[in-house]
Amino acid sequence: MKLLIRNLARTTTEKELQSLFEPFGTVQSCTLVMDKETGTSKGFGFVEMPKQGDAKAAMKSINGKEIAGNKIRVKKAEAK
Numbered sequence: 001m002k003l004l005i006r007n008l009a010r011t012t013t014e015k016e017l018q019s020l021f022e023p024f025g026t027v028q029s030c031t032l033v034m035d036k037e038t039g040t041s042k043g044f045g046f047v048e049m050p051k052q053g054d055a056k057a058a059m060k061s062i063n064g065k066e067i068a069g070n071k072i073r074v075k076k077a078e079a080k
Contacts, residue, residue, distance in 0.1 A: 001055035002077040006044045008032070009068035014045070020062060021047050025054025046077055 005017065018030040032045040049055040055076075063074040 001050075001052045002046055002048045003055055003059060004044065004046060004075055004077040005062075006073045006075075007070050008041065008043050008045060008072055009070045010041045010043055012041060012068060017045055017047065020067065021049065021058050024058035024061065025049055025051050 003021075008017070012032070014030050014032050017032065018027050021027050021030070026049060028048040028050050030045070030047050033042045034040065035042050047058075049058065059074045059076070062072065064071060066072075
């Protein structure tokens, strides 16, 4: 299940994002969306977890949590 994580601090790294989700299960992939011109984070990213139950538990626990001064939002990523 692919999750969209929004309102991340621009300083958050992929490693930090991954370690936030790992307690809930296997993290298949973790990607921050970067600005092509500046090379800095755009403040959102995606985490993919193979087990839907793990992803839902992570979403429930992490959504609304304050990380690096920002209240992050986690929801299921919509297919393009």
